[in-house]
Amino acid sequence: MRFQLLSVAAVCLSVQTGLAVFLDDAWKVDYHLALLGTPLQHTTFFHEPNANSKASLIYTLSEKGVIGAVNPRDGSLVWRQNLERPANSTNSHLRAGQNQDVVISALDNEVVAWSAADGRQVWSVGLGEAIQDLEILELDEGKEGVKVKDALILSGETRPQVARINAATGETKWTFVDESGDAPYQVSASTTEVFYITLHTTMLGGHKIKITSLDAHTGKKTNEYSLSSESEVSSTKDILSVGANTASPIIAWTDSSASTLKVNIIGTKAISSFPIEQVKGQTINKIAFHAPYHTNARSHFLVHFQTAEQHWAEVYHIDQRASKVSRAYSLPKLAGQGSFSTSSSDANVYFTRISESEVSVVSSASHGILSRWPVSSMGVVAKDAIPVHAVSEVSVKGDTVSASRSAVLLSSGDWIAVRDGQVSWQRPEALAHTVAAAWAFPPVNPDIVEDLKKEAHSTVISAYVHRVQRHISDLEHLSAFLGTIPGKVLHSLGVGEAPADTSSLTQNSFGYHKIVVCATDNGRLIGLDAGSRGQVMWNHGSAQAGEGIKKQQPTLHALPDGSILSLGRSKADELAMKQVDATTGQEVSNQLAMIKPDVQFSLSQTDPSGEVHGLAREGGAPLWRFKTEGDEEIISLESRPLGEPIASIGKVLGDRNVLYKYVNPNLLLIATGSKRTRTITINIVDSALGSVLYSTKHEDVDLTMPFASTVSENWFAYSLTVDTAGSDAKGYQLTIGELYESSVPNDRGPMLNASQGTLGYQPHVALQTFVIPEPISHMAVSQTSQGITSKELLVVLPESNAIMGIPRALLDARRPVGRNPSKDEQFEGLMQYTPLLEFDPKWLLTHAREVIGVTNITTSPALLESTSLVFAYGLDIFGTRISPSFSFDVLGKDFNKLQMLATVVALFIGTLIVAPMVSLHVQKGLYEYTNVLTGRSQAGQCTMAVLVIMCYSDTQIESKSVLQKLCECCAQRTLVLHRLWW
Numbered sequence: 001m002r003f004q005l006l007s008v009a010a011v012c013l014s015v016q017t018g019l020a021v022f023l024d025d026a027w028k029v030d031y032h033l034a035l036l037g038t039p040l041q042h043t044t045f046f047h048e049p050n051a052n053s054k055a056s057l058i059y060t061l062s063e064k065g066v067i068g069a070v071n072p073r074d075g076s077l078v079w080r081q082n083l084e085r086p087a088n089s090t091n092s093h094l095r096a097g098q099n100q101d102v103v104i105s106a107l108d109n110e111v112v113a114w115s116a117a118d119g120r121q122v123w124s125v126g127l128g129e130a131i132q133d134l135e136i137l138e139l140d141e142g143k144e145g146v147k148v149k150d151a152l153i154l155s156g157e158t159r160p161q162v163a164r165i166n167a168a169t170g171e172t173k174w175t176f177v178d179e180s181g182d183a184p185y186q187v188s189a190s191t192t193e194v195f196y197i198t199l200h201t202t203m204l205g206g207h208k209i210k211i212t213s214l215d216a217h218t219g220k221k222t223n224e225y226s227l228s229s230e231s232e233v234s235s236t237k238d239i240l241s242v243g244a245n246t247a248s249p250i251i252a253w254t255d256s257s258a259s260t261l262k263v264n265i266i267g268t269k270a271i272s273s274f275p276i277e278q279v280k281g282q283t284i285n286k287i288a289f290h291a292p293y294h295t296n297a298r299s300h301f302l303v304h305f306q307t308a309e310q311h312w313a314e315v316y317h318i319d320q321r322a323s324k325v326s327r328a329y330s331l332p333k334l335a336g337q338g339s340f341s342t343s344s345s346d347a348n349v350y351f352t353r354i355s356e357s358e359v360s361v362v363s364s365a366s367h368g369i370l371s372r373w374p375v376s377s378m379g380v381v382a383k384d385a386i387p388v389h390a391v392s393e394v395s396v397k398g399d400t401v402s403a404s405r406s407a408v409l410l411s412s413g414d415w416i417a418v419r420d421g422q423v424s425w426q427r428p429e430a431l432a433h434t435v436a437a438a439w440a441f442p443p444v445n446p447d448i449v450e451d452l453k454k455e456a457h458s459t460v461i462s463a464y465v466h467r468v469q470r471h472i473s474d475l476e477h478l479s480a481f482l483g484t485i486p487g488k489v490l491h492s493l494g495v496g497e498a499p500a501d502t503s504s505l506t507q508n509s510f511g512y513h514k515i516v517v518c519a520t521d522n523g524r525l526i527g528l529d530a531g532s533r534g535q536v537m538w539n540h541g542s543a544q545a546g547e548g549i550k551k552q553q554p555t556l557h558a559l560p561d562g563s564i565l566s567l568g569r570s571k572a573d574e575l576a577m578k579q580v581d582a583t584t585g586q587e588v589s590n591q592l593a594m595i596k597p598d599v600q601f602s603l604s605q606t607d608p609s610g611e612v613h614g615l616a617r618e619g620g621a622p623l624w625r626f627k628t629e630g631d632e633e634i635i636s637l638e639s640r641p642l643g644e645p646i647a648s649i650g651k652v653l654g655d656r657n658v659l660y661k662y663v664n665p666n667l668l669l670i671a672t673g674s675k676r677t678r679t680i681t682i683n684i685v686d687s688a689l690g691s692v693l694y695s696t697k698h699e700d701v702d703l704t705m706p707f708a709s710t711v712s713e714n715w716f717a718y719s720l721t722v723d724t725a726g727s728d729a730k731g732y733q734l735t736i737g738e739l740y741e742s743s744v745p746n747d748r749g750p751m752l753n754a755s756q757g758t759l760g761y762q763p764h765v766a767l768q769t770f771v772i773p774e775p776i777s778h779m780a781v782s783q784t785s786q787g788i789t790s791k792e793l794l795v796v797l798p799e800s801n802a803i804m805g806i807p808r809a810l811l812d813a814r815r816p817v818g819r820n821p822s823k824d825e826q827f828e829g830l831m832q833y834t835p836l837l838e839f840d841p842k843w844l845l846t847h848a849r850e851v852i853g854v855t856n857i858t859t860s861p862a863l864l865e866s867t868s869l870v871f872a873y874g875l876d877i878f879g880t881r882i883s884p885s886f887s888f889d890v891l892g893k894d895f896n897k898l899q900m901l902a903t904v905v906a907l908f909i910g911t912l913i914v915a916p917m918v919s920l921h922v923q924k925g926l927y928e929y930t931n932v933l934t935g936r937s938q939a940g941q942c943t944m945a946v947l948v949i950m951c952y953s954d955t956q957i958e959s960k961s962v963l964q965k966l967c968e969c970c971a972q973r974t975l976v977l978h979r980l981w982w
Contacts, residue, residue: 026847027847029880029881030845030846030847030878030879030880030881031533031534031877031878031879031880032846032849032851032876032877032878033428033431033534033876033877033878034077034080034849034850034852034876035066035427035428035429035431035432035875035876035877036060036062036064036066036068036070036077036080036427036429036432037062037063037064037065037066037429037432037433037875038062038063038064038409038413038415038429038430038432038433039060039061039062039063039407039409039415039429040060040061040062040063040092041389041391041409042093043060043061043062043092043093043094044058044059044060044061044094044389044391044407045058045059045060045094045096045293045391046058046059046072046343046391046392046393046407047059047096047103047116048099048116049069049101049116049117050101050116050117051099051101056072056393057069057070057071057072057078057116058070058071058072058391058407059094059096059103059116060094061083061092061093061094061105061107062429062432063085063433064085064432064433064853064875065082065083065084065085065092065107066080066081066082066083066432066852066853066875067080067081067083067094067103067105067114067119068080068081068119069116069119070407070427072393072405072407072417073424074424074425075417075424075425075426075427078118078119079118079119080119080852081114081119081121082852082853082875083105083107083110083112085107085108091106091107091130091131091132091133092105092106092107093105093106093107093131093133093134094106094134095134095135095136095151096116096136097136097138097147097149097167098138098149098294098295098296100116100136100149100167101115101116101117102114102115102116102122102167102168103116104134104136104151104167105134106131106133106134106153107131108130108131109126109127109128109129109130109131109155110124110125110126110127110131111124111125111126111127111131111134111151111153111165111170112124112125113151113167113170122168122170123169123170124170125153125165125170125172127153127155127156127161127163128155128156129155129156129157129159129161130155130156130157131153131154131155132154132155132156132157132160132184132185132186133152133153133154133184133185133186133187134151134152134153134154135151135152135186135187135188135189135244136149136150136151136152136167136189136244137149137150137151137152137164137189137194137216138189138191138295139191139192139216139217140191147295149167150164150165150166150167150173151164151165151167152164152165152187152189152194153165153187154184154186154187154196156184157183157184159177159178159179160177160178160184160198161175161176161177161178162175162176162178162187162194162196162214162219163175163176163219164194164216164219173219174218174219175219176196176214176219176220176221178196178198178212180198180200180210182198182199182200182201182210183198183199183200183201183207184196184197184198185197185198185199185209185236185239185242186242186244187244188242188243188244188249188251188266189216189244189249190246190248190249190266190267190295191295192216193213193214193215193216193222193267194213194214194215194216194219195211195212195213195214195249195266195267196211196212196213196214197209197210197211197212197242197251197266198210198212199233199236200226202230204230205234206229206230206231206232206233206234207229207230207233207234207235208226208227208228208229208230208233209226209227209229209233209239209251209253209264210224210225210226210227211224211225211226211227211251211266211267212224213267225269227251227264227269227271228271229253229262231255232253232254232255232256232260232262233253234256238253238254238255238256239251239252239253240252240253240254240261240287240288240289240303241289241291242266243266243289243291243301244293246291246292246293246294246295246297246299248265248266248299248318248320249265249266249267250263250264250265250266250291250301250318250325251263251264251266252264252289252303254276254287258276258284258287259275259276259278260273260274260275260276261273261274261275261276261287261303262274263316263325265318265323265325268323270323270324272324272325274314274316274327276305277305277312279307279310282307282308282309282310283307283308284305284306284307285306285307285308286304286305286306287303287304287305287306288303288304288306288340288389289301289302289303289304290302290303290304290340290341290342290351291342292342292344292349294344296346296347297344297347297348297349298317298347298348298349298364298365299317299318299320300315300316300317300318300328300349300364300365301315301316301318302314302315302316302340302342302351302364303315303316304339304340306337306338309335309336310333310334310335310336311333311334311336311337311338311355312330312331312332312333312334313330313331313340313351313353314327314329314330314331315327315328315329315330315331315351315364315367316328317364328364328365328367329366329367330367331351331353331362331367334355334357336355336356336357336386337355337356337386337387337388337411338353338354338355338356338387339353339354339387339388339389339390339408340352340353340354340390341354341389341390341391341392341406342392343392343393343394345394345396348363348364348365348396349363349364349365350362350363350364350370350392350394350396350401351363351364352390352392352394352404352406354375354387354390354406354408354418355375355387356375356378356386356387357374357375358372358373358374358375358421359372359373359375359404359406359418359420359421360372360373361394361401361404370399370400370401371400371401371402371404373404373420373421373422374421375418375421377423378408378410378414378416378423379416379423379426380410380412380414380416380426380536380539381536381537381538381539382410382411382412382414382538382539382540384411384412384540385410385411385412385414385539386410386411387408387409387410387411388408388409388410388411389408389409390406390407390408390409390418391406391407392404392405392406392407393405393406403419403420404419404420405417405418405419405420405424406418406419409429412430412524412539412541413428413429413430413431413433413520413522413524413539414426414427414428414429414430414539415427415429428526428536428539430520430524430526430539431518431520431526431536431873431877432853432875432876433520433521433522434518434519434520434526434873434874434877435519435520435521435552435553435554435855436518436519436553436554436555436556437516437517437518437519437556437856437858437871437873438516438517438556438557438558438564438858439514439515439516439530439558439858439860439869439871440514440515440516440517440527440558440562440563440564440582440583441558441559441560441561441562441582442511442514442562443562443582443583451466451470454466455467510862510863510864510867510890511861511862511863511864511867511869512530512531512862512867512869512881513529513530513531513532514529514530514531514860514862514869515527515528515529515530515537515582515583516528516530516858516871516879517556517558517564517580517582518873519554519555519556519566519568520541521551521552521553522541522551522552523541523552523554523568524539524540524541525539525540525541525564525566525578525580525585526538526539526540527539527582527583527585528877528879530869530871530879533879534877534879537583537585538584538585539585540580540585540586540587552568553568554566554567554568555567555568558582559579562581562582562583563579563580563581563582563588564579564580564582565577565578565579566578566579566580610628610632610633610634610672611625611626611627611628611634612625612626612634612637612668612670612685613625613626614626614687614688614690623690624689624690625690626670626683626685626690628672629672630674630677631674631675631676631677632672632673632674632679632681633672633673633674634670634671634672635671635672635673635680635703635707636669636670636671636707636708636709636718637668637669637670637671638668638669638709638710638711638716639666639667639668639669639687639711640665640666640667640668640711640712640713641712641781641783644665644712644713644783644787645784645785645786645787646661646663646713646714646787647786647787647788648661649661649663652828653745653824653828654822654823654824654825654826654827654828655745655824657745657746658745658746659740659742659745660740660741660742660746660747660748660749661713661714661738661739661740661741662714662739662740662741662763662764663713663714664686664714664739666686666687666688666689667684667685667686667687667693667711667716667739668684668685668686668687668711669682669683669684669685669709669710669711669716669718670682670683670685671683671707671709671718673701673703673707674703675703677699678699678700678701678702678703678723679697679698679699679701680697680698680701680703680707680720681695681696681697681698682694682695682696682697682698682709682718682735683695684716684737684739684765693739693762693763694737694739694762694763694765696767698720698722700722700723700724701720701721701722701723702720702721702722702723702730705720705721705723705730705775706719706721706775706776706777706778706798707719707720708776708777708778708779708795708796709779710779710780710781710793712781712791713787713791714738714739714740715736715737715738715739715813716736716737716739717734717735717736717737717779717793717811718734718735718779719732719733719734719735719772719775719776719779719795720732720733720735721733721775731771732771732772732773732774732775732776733769733770733771733772734769734770734771734772734776734811734837735767735768735769735770736767736768736769736770736811736812736813737765737766737767737813738765738766738767738812738813738814739763739764739765740763740764740765740766741763741764742764743764749761749763749764766813766814767813768811768812768813768815768817768833769835770811770835770836770837771835771836771837772837772839773838773839774797774799774800774839775797775798775799776795776796776797777796777797777798777854778795778796778854778855778856778857779793779794779795779796779857780793780794780856780857780858780859780870781793781794781859782794782805782859782868782870782882782884783859783860783861783868784861784862784865784866784867784868785861785862785863785864785865786865788865789865789866789868789883789884789885790807790808790809790884790885791808791884792805792806792807792808792868792882792884793805793806793808793811794806794845794857794859794870796854796857796872797839798854801846801850801851801852802844802845802846802849802850802851803844803845803846803851803854803857803870803872803878804839804843804844804845805843805845805882805884806837806839806843807843807884808884809829810837812830814830815830815831815832815833816830816832816833817832817833818833819832820832845870845878845880845882846878849878851872851876851878852874852875852876853874853875853876854872854873854874854875854876854878855873855874856872856873856874857870857871857872858870858871858872858873859871862881864887864889864890865889866883866885866886866887866888866889866890867881867882867883867887867890868881868882868883868884869881870882
């Protein structure tokens with residue numbers, strides 16, 4: 001009885017110990033990359049969070065629909081808000097007026113004002129249709145010198161509207177409705193008027209640019225005219241820029257051949273034409289406008305021209321009185337790619353040029369270079385990284401530029417800061433676009449593999465000789481290895497610095513430094529070292545960030561030789577296959593030495609209801625087909641991890657009987673749902689045969705909420721949201737199911753007849769459902785090398801922006817219902833079933849962090865059986881290592897190695913000092929004891945004395961003298977022992 005109670009208590013204590021948040025692991029073994037996504041050029045700028053602040057922040061609204069503020073000093077994230085860009089949304093806007101303490105964003109059909117200092121929402125306005133444009137209107141109203149800054153919103157397509165919204169309260173001041181039927185394009189404003197720009201389609205297919213002037217105070221139309229642009233503008237791509245917030249806003253466009261640049265000062269009908277310089281043998285593939293966004297800045301702008309081999313720029317001035325545009329000067333051609341950015345200081349305008357070799361600053365008034373700094377490297381691991389676009393801020397003292405800092409987006413997806421030509425920080429924003437990730441197998445030395453092949457295919461003698469020669473050649477590295485030992489020992493004791501390669505893959509004793517390869521939706525592959533806090537090792541790809549290319553959904557497969565196979569689609573929508581070395585990222589020859597299952601799966605999208613096909617490994621012939629019923633669609637498809645180890649084929653019960661697991665490597669969970677009937681059906685399928693092993697249906701399910709599922713060993717789990725009809729109450733449920741060969745212990749069930757062709761066997765399924773406090777969006781299971789360590793169910797909590805590890809013991813489907821567990825069940829570790837499963841804060845793997853936008857979790861075993869590596873990706877990147885059954889095979893960080901060594905040394909010294917004293921004392925006692933025994937005639941006592949002396953005496957002289965006395969007492973028996981002794 002006591003033993004059973006102690007055993008149950010020990011199990012409970014071990015579970016709690018394994019789940020505790022250890023202070024020496026939090027924020028040390030885990031890492032978190034809080035990302036924004038690729039910053040867009042038209043939504044990125046420097047801005048002072050309030051009028052009294054002299055320090056600026058960098059604000060951006062990224063491609064992922066995340067708005068945030070970044071500290072330009074170190075690249076740290078000051079605040080961010082996830083606006084959750086809809087899948088079909090393309091327009092996003094972010095604006096801030098000069099000396100304004102709010103930034104205003106527009107995405108889809110919602111306009112939101114955020115506090116520039118801390119990111120708190122000030123107000124929000126929802127519109128009926130998608131927002132086409134957002135600009136800031138600055139007018140002189142009220143007190144002298146005080147400017148009112150409001151937001152101009154253009155929304156809708158079929159019935160466009162222009163609205164002026166109070167930037168402080170979100171109140172709509174006026175609305176203008178366009179009934180013309182023209183396509184809305186943009187709004188613009190000067191210091192006195194509001195301009196509404198539309199495109200009128202002509203009979204020949206071209207577009208006339210129509211400009212409607214609106215009264216800034218009332219929103220009433222005051223004027224309307226069209227520009228003769230139908231011969232050049234065939235689509236919105238031909239319009240290069242529409243200026244806003246400036247004293248003289250302009251609109252510029254070019255023809256399809258990019259031979260002529262046309263500029264119009266909005267508010268006038270005059271069009272200025274400028275020939276574009278053509279480079280022989282090169283095509284201009286990029287024309288970009290850069291102009292100030294402040295109403296008090298000079299009316300100067302820059303046009304950036306880019307070919308595949310070089311780039312240059314031209315600066316233009318606007319004469320406001322004469323309403324004329326003139327070319328002021330040109331900036332020379334430089335080889336390679338480059339970017340330009342605009343910054344203002346009072347009324348002066350400065351252009352910063354960033355190329356692959358230097359950073360230079362010029363004034364908009366003159367072509368003379370005010371400052372120049374060489375750039376030796378962009379500071380990123382991607383060798384093909386080139387500037388795509390940038391925003392800049394300059395410090396002006398007198399007539400010179402004393403300092404310049406720029407936030408530059410590189411083609412690799414990295415966002416870096418360049419201060420006076422030096423890279424001060426880097427943000428790997430390309431990782432925010434990760435859609436697939438895979439753990440690479442440990443790298444294998446090809447020389448060793450080749451040597452082992454030679455030894456395996458040779459005779460025993462030649463193989464032995466070859467191995468000896470190989471070991472002798474390895475002695476060349478012995479001296480270098482011995483030289484690293486003192487440093488490693490001192491570092492392990494905490495008194496020395498770590499060797500230079502401690503965090504590299506060569507020092508991977510515990511298997512922590514595994515490589516995770518991430519694939520982005522624009523075709524880039526990025527390798528991370530999971531043991532070095534997610535450090536980027538390499539970044540390769542042909543696509544450039546910010547190009548707006550077709551999004552991809554590649555899949556990654558880890559190959560046993562340490563490479564990664566990427567399968568995706570090319571620009572021509574053809575199957576693209578690439579195999580890269582996971583350590584270096586270099587492309588290698590296609591050697592498809594993959595470990596494949598007998599059946600592969602494909603999810604058909606041709607049928608609206610969806611189908612799953614089982615395909616043979618060789619030839620891809622269809623073996624079976626799973627088809628949904630009615631209007632159901634496939635919402636989830638999960639299979640057991642390939643090669644997942646199972647330590648035991650059965651579960652030992654409290655009475656020492658065994659409940660055999662249904663171990664099937666071909667388990668497949670297919671979840672189908674119907675929005676019409678509000679149901680979800682769970683099917684457990686044998687993917688080798690296509691037979692359904694188990695099926696259940698859930699009703700009143702909210703299919704708009706996340707659904708998550710996973711399969712591992714002989715169990716599966718899924719989570720859904722139940723929405724009671726006619727009620728706002730929602731119930732978040734987590735279901736766990738376990739498959740056994742039989743419900744009776746020690747019974748293998750019909751599986752014994754499997755060899756005789758029994759294919760219709762239905763395993764016994766134990767099922768339990770728990771009510772949980774919040775929904776789960778994704779699931780995964782911890783993996784260890786041998787499968788001995790207890791499992792953890794890893795879940796993503798989107799409402800809490802957290803990742804949690806739920807102990808598998810608490811999700812046992814055999815927990816007794818409505819009664820206390822029996823003695824045998826207590827011994828087994830079972831506890832009474834409770835419908836409500838509260839989330840313990842100690843289960844949070846992310847601790848106090850907010851991990852946003854996680855779309856998947858992947859796990860991998862370390863070399864230590866106790867440890868599983870975790871990697872989560874989506875918008876943010878998060879990684880850690882967990883020990884569900886505690887770190888039973890490695891010493892903790894709190895283990896004092898110095899104290900241990902000091903104790904061993906002290907014991908050794910003490911032994912050397914005390915041992916002779918103890919030996920002398922023992923021998924003296926034995927000698928006296930022998931004298932007593934020799935006075936007696938019992939032979940047995942004499943024999944005992946001899947044996948005692950043989951065990952404890954270490955001096956031959958003393959032993960001999962004692963034995964001589966014993967021989968005199970009992971000569972015959974002792975003499976024999978004496979001879980054996982000597």
